[in-house]
Amino acid sequence: MLGERFPDQVIARMNPKGRVILCGQIAVYNTDLPYPPPIPCETQKILETRQIQRDRYLVLNYKNDWQKGIAQLRKWMENDEIRVKETIYEGLQNGPAAFVDMMNGKNVGKMLIRV
Template sequence: MFTLTTWEVASMNNNSHVILCGQISQYNKDVPYPPPLSEEIQETLRTKNITRERFTVLNYMNKADAALCELSQLVKSGHINVLETVVEGIEKMGDAFCSMMKGGNIGKQIIKISE
């Protein structure tokens, strides 16, 4: 999980934006989302007018086709490298899922069940 430090927030520009995403490893934890911040960081966010937001991909479905086209071209050209964690065998699916929910994967979690 990514957590802002006091130094990082203090180094940010006025009117900056922090987007919270990729927090699947936090879904089953007994902590609030987004994570609570110290009073010092909250004050710096207020003083510098820094927004801290989360987003849901479903809010952008109207842009999905164009994004898929652009992203696939970037992957094909090598400008974006796709990261994957591959586990072989359907019998390991449960372990792979639990690992993913704890942040144990890098990139997309894949269960390979055949060639």
């Protein structure tokens, strides 16, 4: 998991009425943990007393806006305002290793296989 207690440490330092967006949670894939993962009691108290929102980000909620998003990202890339980080494995034969490494967090940015 991302630093195990990292999210709790961030929440403990947040201002009242802040927002936490949950996205990904790859560390709980293929585990018995629920999504979103359970919150320790002390963190739950902080969320409640400071009125901090904890919301899920689901990409499918924005499915009607994807073309606009792609156009904006393309513009940023063309203007060098955003840079894409990639981990590239050479050859289809390295696909399984690339997948395992991606699931274990060994990639930087997008995991790609060049064939």
